[in-house]
Amino acid sequence: MPARTPQQSHPASGIARVAVPSPLRRLFDYLIPANTHVQPGIRVRVPFGSRELTGIIVAIVDQSDIETSQLRPITEVLDHDELIPSHLLDLWLWAANYYQHPVGDALHSLLPAGLRKKSAASIRSHHSDPSQPEITPTDTDIPTPNSQQNEAIRAVNDSSGQFNSFLLDGVTGSGKTEVYLQCIDHILKQDKQAVMLVPEISLTPQTIERFRQRFSAAIAILHSGLTPRQRLNAWLEAASGVARIIIGTRSALFTPMAQPGLIIIDEEHDASFKQQDGFRYSARDLAVLRARHESIPVILGSATPSLESLYNANTGRYRHIQLTQRAGTASMPTFQLVDTRRQLSEAGLSSDLLLATARHLKQGGQVLIFINRRGFAPVLHCEDCGWTSECPSCDARLTVHRKPPHLCCHHCETRQPVPDHCPDCQGKSLGTGGTGTEQCESALATAFPDTPVLRLDRDATRRKGELERILKQINNGEPCILVGTQMIAKGHHLPGVTLVGVLDADNGLFSADFRGQEFMAQMLIQVAGRAGRASQPGEVLIQTSNPEHQSLQTLVHDGYHALARTLLNEREAAAMPPYGYLVIIRAEAVSMAAPQRYLTLARQVINSQIHSQQLNDIEVHGPLPAPMERRANRYRQHLILKSSSRSVLQSLLTPVCQILEGRSESRRVRWSVDVDPLDML
Ligand SMILES: Nc1ncnc2c1ncn2[C@@H]1O[C@H](COP(=O)(O)OP(=O)(O)OP(=O)(O)O)[C@@H](O)[C@H]1O
Ligand SMILES: [Zn+2]
Numbered sequence: 001m002p003a004r005t006p007q008q009s010h011p012a013s014g015i016a017r018v019a020v021p022s023p024l025r026r027l028f029d030y031l032i033p034a035n036t037h038v039q040p041g042i043r044v045r046v047p048f049g050s051r052e053l054t055g056i057i058v059a060i061v062d063q064s065d066i067e068t069s070q071l072r073p074i075t076e077v078l079d080h081d082e083l084i085p086s087h088l089l090d091l092w093l094w095a096a097n098y099y100q101h102p103v104g105d106a107l108h109s110l111l112p113a114g115l116r117k118k119s120a121a122s123i124r125s126h127h128s129d130p131s132q133p134e135i136t137p138t139d140t141d142i143p144t145p146n147s148q149q150n151e152a153i154r155a156v157n158d159s160s161g162q163f164n165s166f167l168l169d170g171v172t173g174s175g176k177t178e179v180y181l182q183c184i185d186h187i188l189k190q191d192k193q194a195v196m197l198v199p200e201i202s203l204t205p206q207t208i209e210r211f212r213q214r215f216s217a218a219i220a221i222l223h224s225g226l227t228p229r230q231r232l233n234a235w236l237e238a239a240s241g242v243a244r245i246i247i248g249t250r251s252a253l254f255t256p257m258a259q260p261g262l263i264i265i266d267e268e269h270d271a272s273f274k275q276q277d278g279f280r281y282s283a284r285d286l287a288v289l290r291a292r293h294e295s296i297p298v299i300l301g302s303a304t305p306s307l308e309s310l311y312n313a314n315t316g317r318y319r320h321i322q323l324t325q326r327a328g329t330a331s332m333p334t335f336q337l338v339d340t341r342r343q344l345s346e347a348g349l350s351s352d353l354l355l356a357t358a359r360h361l362k363q364g365g366q367v368l369i370f371i372n373r374r375g376f377a378p379v380l381h382c383e384d385c386g387w388t389s390e391c392p393s394c395d396a397r398l399t400v401h402r403k404p405p406h407l408c409c410h411h412c413e414t415r416q417p418v419p420d421h422c423p424d425c426q427g428k429s430l431g432t433g434g435t436g437t438e439q440c441e442s443a444l445a446t447a448f449p450d451t452p453v454l455r456l457d458r459d460a461t462r463r464k465g466e467l468e469r470i471l472k473q474i475n476n477g478e479p480c481i482l483v484g485t486q487m488i489a490k491g492h493h494l495p496g497v498t499l500v501g502v503l504d505a506d507n508g509l510f511s512a513d514f515r516g517q518e519f520m521a522q523m524l525i526q527v528a529g530r531a532g533r534a535s536q537p538g539e540v541l542i543q544t545s546n547p548e549h550q551s552l553q554t555l556v557h558d559g560y561h562a563l564a565r566t567l568l569n570e571r572e573a574a575a576m577p578p579y580g581y582l583v584i585i586r587a588e589a590v591s592m593a594a595p596q597r598y599l600t601l602a603r604q605v606i607n608s609q610i611h612s613q614q615l616n617d618i619e620v621h622g623p624l625p626a627p628m629e630r631r632a633n634r635y636r637q638h639l640i641l642k643s644s645s646r647s648v649l650q651s652l653l654t655p656v657c658q659i660l661e662g663r664s665e666s667r668r669v670r671w672s673v674d675v676d677p678l679d680m681l
Pocket of ligand 1 (some may be wrong): 143146149171172173174175177302303327328492493529
């Protein structure tokens with residue numbers, strides 16, 4: 001399969017080491033035909049088995065481990081100038097190595113689709129699209145930064161042209177975005193470029209509009225909704241320096257910049273910065289590395305920084321900049337816990353919450369109800385025999401939806417009609433359990449017939465433009481009730497909202513995952529942060545059946561940072577991240593026994609490596625069934641590795657992955673390695 005073929009007659013001038021899209025964790029060597037100019041960072045066509053593929057030259061070497069006579073030549077050179085700058089190529093290689101992902105596949109998954117094929121592309125000859133009119137910024141009332149913002153802006157600007165990482169830790173509505181805008185302005189004046197990464201969901205026209213109104217410079221937008229052509233154009237505009245500002249989701253981190261100046265990660269705590277399948281990299285962690293490689297500053301901004309970033313700030317790796325007050329005249333909202341054990345509730349809404357809703361609407365405010373379950377109810381059950389609506393393919397229940405009526409599995413998307421009688425006992429007493437967004441929406445519509453009730457979740461926003469339409473309606477400022485999932489929690493500036501109600505805070509409190517409480521706290525503070533962002537003060541009501549829970553108490557009375565300190569102490573005691581490092585090796589298959597058998601083999605390989613390399617400080621747990629063992633008809637198991645040293649884990653993993661890759665058993669399961677996993681689910 002590798003580059004071994006009968007001798008070629010070409011006279012050659014050196015050997016190119018090429019990353020080829022394959023599942024193998026290695027590079028392949030090819031002869032460079034005579035009189036051909038090649039360099040690292042360009043694309044070439046190479047023979048691979050019986051096929052021809054597009055690869056990227058990673059290095060030019062004098063010698064190969066394979067006999068020169070056995071090497072095959074490059075068939076075609078696709079780029080004449082460097083396509084991927086060496087800094088970025090190094091970052092890519094480092095990341096593939098660190099996250100233990102096949103290098104060619106990692107490179108390819110990050111190239112715009114338009115460059116994975118044979119088509120030629122030239123950065124040097126790329127000019128801006130003439131159909132795009134020159135934009136004149138319309139933002140005339142740029143706020144004067146307050147003293148904390150000024151300090152932040154000065155710190156970042158003073159470090160331009162050199163590496164520095166900043167944790168911009170500013171409460172919700174403190175004007176972090178204004179700090180980004182001013183720092184970008186400074187960078188643009190030096191003829192440099194800035195890239196800003198945002199969570200998937202915040203890349204709305206509103207965000208983009210705010211930037212367009214401020215700057216006349218060309219902005220490239222990179223997100224998953226682009227056509228391959230648009231994506232390639234945006235990429236080339238960034239690489240050629242035509243686009244001065246690049247805004248995008250996770251993978252935009254790998255966009256080349258002709259004159260890099262600044263990297264910003266907005267909402268750095270957000271889970272979407274870690275890719276959860278395939279090449280499982282953390283764009284946040286790699287952003288810091290990229291900034292170091294390119295000698296530029298990086299800002300990680302959040303109102304609820306991840307425990308990792310707080311730890312890095314505490315230990316001096318990041319400069320900690322705090323914005324403790326809301327910008328302008330806005331003040332922080334007040335919190336109140338509502339004990340749901342003491343109050344009768346209609347569709348999960350306590351009487352306290354209903355009364356508060358009525359009060360705020362009467363005062364002309366908008367109300368936001370947060371509920372982390374879409375659909376009508378999480379389960380359908382039979383009141384006679386106890387039957388529940390189980391998914392036929394997962395260890396999960398089918399959610400009841402009313403609009404349109406169906407049962408649906410939120411893990412595998414299996415759909416079924418809603419039965420009119422119990423499939424087990426034929427009884428007619430079917431009932432629903434729990435509350436989802438649809439039910440909450442209709443209960444609120446009944447309770448407040450004169451007020452518009454808007455629902456914001458994945459189902460309601462499936463149609464293109466729907467999210468924008470709903471946000472626009474909210475921004476007209478008229479009293480309304482907004483019911484939504486975490487979609488509403490992220491980054492939206494909703495100045496009319498004065499009351500936020502959280503329907504159920506209990507889920508996160510008892511999560512089995514080690515980051516469960518951290519995620520719960522971030523979510524609550526972010527949702528709460530939508531309240532009272534303009535002149536009217538905000539109020540937050542959190543419903544729970546555990547109001548005495550220590551974490552909730554700490555969060556509500558002493559704030560996010562106090563809870564973060566407690567959680568960090570717990571992590572330290574348990575040697576969990578950021579005090580220890582984790583790797584999960586996952587395996588799944590249609591047969592129940594295969595994943596366990598495979599991971600038992602993996603464990604043997606690991607043990608023998610630990611022994612032969614005399615590694616200590618490694619704990620191995622498992623194989624264990626994943627928390628949801630069966631999903632989409634596949635059984636899943638995992639193996640957990642833990643160490644206080646990243647480098648020890650790396651010296652173990654590299655040979656282990658090489659060995660496993662070569663074993664025939666690896667082809668009978670789907671297996672993957674997750675370095676620095678976000679969760680153990
Ligand atoms: N110095 C200032 N004076 C007056 N208003 C300001 C100032 N800075 C920012 N603002 C305004 O305050 C509002 C909130 O600012 P911004 O959206 O930047 O906050 P944020 O910290 O990014 O919020 P979040 O964490 O919720 O995303 C915006 O309308 C912004 O224009
Ligand atoms: Zn399912």
